[in-house]
Every structure is written in structure tokens, then in C-alpha cells.
Amino acid sequence: MKNIRKYLPPLAVLGALTLVPAATSSFAAADTTNYQELEKFMSVYERVKANYVDKVDDKTLIKGAIDGMLSSLDPHSSYVEASDFDQLKTTTDGNYGGLGLTVSIEDGAVKVIAPTEDTPAWRAGVKAGDYITHINGELVYGLSLDEAVSKMRGEPGTPIKLTIVRPGRDKPLDLTMNRERIEVRAVKWEIRDGIGYININTFSGNVADQTKAALVAIDKATGGHPLGYVVDLRSNPGGLLDQAVDVSDAFLEGGEIVSQRGREKDDIERYYARPGDLAHGLPVVVLVDAGTASASEIVAGALQDHRRALIMGEKSFGKGSVQTVVQTGPDAALRLTTARYYTPSGRSVQAGGIDPDIAVPQLTDPDYKDRRVVREADLRRHLLAQSKVEDKLLEGDDTPDPRFSAKADELEKKGIKDFQLYYALNTLKRLAAPAAVASAAPQKKSR
Structure with a gap:
């Protein structure tokens, strides 16, 4: 899952050292501590190189040290070389x-x-x-x-x-x-009972353009009168930040979409929607589950905070961190967590995820009760939502609504293969005006 900002040109500044006088005694003390820690590292390095049972080359030892350093930070920071670097590039391209x-x-x-x-x-x-x-x-x-x-x-x-x-x-x-x-066919669409269904699988490449094209096509296929839209972000692992911003923008008339905040208080970057709601203000339901992560959580959080969409399904994954990718050589790159992102209301999604407005279990999955899902908060060394915030404050309630007591085989007999989508479509029908429902009733699936 990679919420990646593609900063790939080599940064020569990383190889430059500038010596300046220590301004205060505290800086001098900090330097002394740093040198002591580096001496500790060099002592271990020399001992391993000299005495390990097999000869180990410098490249292996240094790569291992880098991997260990980054793995001590969080699950999403890493250093990649050779074939791993190629995999990183192809993953962002989908x-x-x-x-x-x-x-x-x-x-x-x-x-x-x-x-x-x-x-x-x-x-x-x-x-x-x-x-x-x-x-x-x-x-x-x-x-x-x-x-x-x-x-x-x-x-x-x-x-x-x-x-x-x-x-x-x-x-x-x-x-x-x-x-x-x-x-990955990132965006698929169809018409279901007069409702536009848009399934977004990832946020690589030109997903925003494909989503906008789907909205235009649905508008045309329904004669300009869809009842509303279901945006399916289930099992969407995320991707590029700019694509998430542009997809959110397609449903909003204005306002903040997301902000990303770095280490310093003034290190804040905000992204805003431009005028023009391609969904024409019609009702929108966004489907999410435990596999909804990163960029897809940006979209869900923005539409939820602006009360532009009803979020339905299960709590999302909770990856609210931004990774910057810096190419450090011809075939090597550093992927480093550099910021957390926040929804328009100031919520951090990190480790907490997006809680649905209506919790709907996937009853047509026979394993949904017993199968343990994995979220960001389950990963070792995951970042907290913000500094000095305890995990217990981020815990959500995954208890299914007792109204949903049907069994998978009962739903199968009724021809319902995706209960969450079925529930979303019925909800939109109830939200739509009765006259609009009547006019759209004869419509069949067009794609």
C-alpha cells in the first residue's frame, strides 16, 4: 500500500557537508552523543567484518544496517535496490x-x-x-x-x-x-437500476481522468438523470496522492480535501477542491472495508467530512502517512515516511481509519465472522495518529449492527452475491425522489 509522492531526481544535497560552528553548548552535547553512537556502530561493524564465521562484503553489511535503521521506524519506510527498485516503479504505474x-x-x-x-x-x-x-x-x-x-x-x-x-x-x-x-483496470462503471456504479481499484496513473470520464458516461447513459452514485473503494490499497485529490475534487464544489503535515508545526501542505461537482449534487454512497487504504481513505474522508457522501461498509485500513520516494542512485531509492495526512475536519486517519456512517457487514462472505482482517494498527511499529497519542484512543468498534442477521445461503437464494453493494443501492433508491425512481425503473444495466 503506497501513498507515494514521486520525487525521483537524485538529491545531490545529500552528499554535501557544511561545517558550521556550534551555536550553543546544547548543540555540542548533541554532537558528542551522535559521535558516541556512531562509534558504537563502527565498533560492531568492524567486529562483524573481522570475526563473523563467513566473509561478508561491505555492501551486504551496509545494506543490512540501512534496512535495520528504517525498519525500526515504521512499516512503510524502506530502502530498495536493483530488482526491488524496478518493482517499486512498476507498482506505482499499476x-x-x-x-x-x-x-x-x-x-x-x-x-x-x-x-x-x-x-x-x-x-x-x-x-x-x-x-x-x-x-x-x-x-x-x-x-x-x-x-x-x-x-x-x-x-x-x-x-x-x-x-x-x-x-x-x-x-x-x-x-x-x-x-x-x-x-489493473483502475476504474470500471455501469448502470444499476438507474444508479451509477463506479468501482475504483487503485490510485495509479490517470485514475482521476478515468473517474471523471465514468461520471460523464453515466450522465449520458441515463439521459442526464441518474438517481445517484455508488463509489466502490473496497480493497483499494491506495496509490498516488494527486489522484486521490483529483477524484475527491470531482464530487466537491470547493473546500479543503486533505492536508499533509510534517515534523515541524509550519510544515503543512493543503489541497483544495475547485468549483464544479461532476455528480451534480446527487446522492453518493462510498463503500469501504478493511482493505480501503491510503489514497482511497483520503477520498472517503473528504467526502464524509463535507457531508457529500454517505460512507458505508466496514472501518477502513488506517494508513494515514505519506511516503516520499527519493532516488539515491541509478537503481536505488529511499522510501521514507515524511508526513501524516488529515481530513478536512482535522482528523488523522493514521491507525484509526475511516469509520463508516452506516456499518454494513459483507454477509455474502461466509467467512466474514471468523476471518480476522489486518489493519494499520495491527502492524508492528505503526505510527500513531499524531505524536503523544495513545493507540487506545484510536480503537474503533467493529461490532456488526444486530439488524444484519441474514445468512449467506439465504441471500444466495435471493440472488444477492454482494450484500454491501445491494444495501448501498437500496439506500440510494430510498434517498432518491419517488418520481425519479419511477422514471428510472425500466432501465437495465448498460455496461
Whole structure:
């Protein structure tokens, strides 16, 4: 999951040193402490290089030191080289050979955040909250995130077998699939009973333009009279910040969309909507779940705070941090968490997520009660919402509304395969004017 600002030109300033006199004794004391810590590092480095059972080259030791330093910060800061650098670039472009999974590492285990729709993993039945224990029979426990991802990626058409442990199931599952060229169709749309349905799977590339085109096409397909819109952000792992801002802008007439705030009090950058609501003020329902993360949470938070949309589903993932990517060499880059983002009302999404206005469980998923989902707050060393805020203040209530007591098989008999979408569509019908509902009733799905 990467809320990435693409700052890729090399920063030569990182290699420049300027010596200035210490202004105060406190600066001198700080320098002394720094030198002592560096001496400690060099002592360990020299001891390992001289006495480790096998010879270790300098590159391996330095890379390991960098990885250790960044992994002590938060789950999203990392340093990548060679093939990992290529993977970073292709992920932001939404085009790579693999399975279509967003994963994380916790205590050495590979956890599935969410599968991307219409990808090999999604079709094979991988679900959010699954643990991947083996890849092609090889134990993957203890691998780094980049190592695990590289094993899952590969040439399109090549087979791969994942061994899955799913909470609530007694035995592991072996799922076999073929890798594919993952060219995510970021935006899909159709008309359902006079309602425009827009499914946004990721925020890479030109997602904002595709979303705006979908709004125009829906307007044309309904003769300019849609009842409203469902924007589906479920299992959307996020992506580019500017795309999230532009998608939010398409539904707003004005006001702040999001702000990102760095370490210093005055390090604040705000993004605003421009006049022009392409949805014409019609009712909007945004669907979210535990796989809704990062850039997609920016959209949900902005529309919720402006009371422009009704947020429905389950609490979102809670990734409210911004990663800046800096190319440090021809095939290396530093991905560093540099800011937290806040919704227009000043809420930090970090570790807390977006709570839906109406909590709707996915009743058509037979495992939804037993399957444990993974959110940002479950990741080790996750950032707090803001400095000096305790995690317990960010905990939400995931208890399903007791009104939702139907069983998956009962809904299947009624032909309902996606209960959350079914509930969203019915809600919009109730919000629409009776006359509009009557005029739209004969319409069939157009795409």
C-alpha cells in the first residue's frame, strides 16, 4: 500500500557537508552523543567484518544496517535496490507481472491486506486476513517484505502455489494460480437500476481522468438523470496522492480535501477542491472495508467530512502517512515516511481509519465472522495518529449492527452475491425522489 509522492531526481544535497560552528553548548552535547553512537556502530561493524564465521562484503553489511535503521521506524519506510527498485516503479504505474496482492509482514509472517479485483489471487480465492506460509512449497516465514513480494512476482504465465492459513479454518489451503501481467483496470462503471456504479481499484496513473470520464458516461447513459452514485473503494490499497485529490475534487464544489503535515508545526501542505461537482449534487454512497487504504481513505474522508457522501461498509485500513520516494542512485531509492495526512475536519486517519456512517457487514462472505482482517494498527511499529497519542484512543468498534442477521445461503437464494453493494443501492433508491425512481425503473444495466 503506497501513498507515494514521486520525487525521483537524485538529491545531490545529500552528499554535501557544511561545517558550521556550534551555536550553543546544547548543540555540542548533541554532537558528542551522535559521535558516541556512531562509534558504537563502527565498533560492531568492524567486529562483524573481522570475526563473523563467513566473509561478508561491505555492501551486504551496509545494506543490512540501512534496512535495520528504517525498519525500526515504521512499516512503510524502506530502502530498495536493483530488482526491488524496478518493482517499486512498476507498482506505482499499476503494471507488473504477479498475483495482484497487497501484503504486509508482521512478526515474520506474510499477511494479506487485500487482493485486487480481477487478478489471479482474487480469482483463486485469496482473502484479506489470510497468512501466506509457503510459496511453491518453500517456507516464507522470516523473509522481508521485499523478499516475499519478489517470490510472488515473476514472468506472466508461470505457475505458483500459495499455502494459506485462514483464521477460522482447521487446515491450510493450497491455492494454485498462474502469474499474469497485472494491468489493473483502475476504474470500471455501469448502470444499476438507474444508479451509477463506479468501482475504483487503485490510485495509479490517470485514475482521476478515468473517474471523471465514468461520471460523464453515466450522465449520458441515463439521459442526464441518474438517481445517484455508488463509489466502490473496497480493497483499494491506495496509490498516488494527486489522484486521490483529483477524484475527491470531482464530487466537491470547493473546500479543503486533505492536508499533509510534517515534523515541524509550519510544515503543512493543503489541497483544495475547485468549483464544479461532476455528480451534480446527487446522492453518493462510498463503500469501504478493511482493505480501503491510503489514497482511497483520503477520498472517503473528504467526502464524509463535507457531508457529500454517505460512507458505508466496514472501518477502513488506517494508513494515514505519506511516503516520499527519493532516488539515491541509478537503481536505488529511499522510501521514507515524511508526513501524516488529515481530513478536512482535522482528523488523522493514521491507525484509526475511516469509520463508516452506516456499518454494513459483507454477509455474502461466509467467512466474514471468523476471518480476522489486518489493519494499520495491527502492524508492528505503526505510527500513531499524531505524536503523544495513545493507540487506545484510536480503537474503533467493529461490532456488526444486530439488524444484519441474514445468512449467506439465504441471500444466495435471493440472488444477492454482494450484500454491501445491494444495501448501498437500496439506500440510494430510498434517498432518491419517488418520481425519479419511477422514471428510472425500466432501465437495465448498460455496461
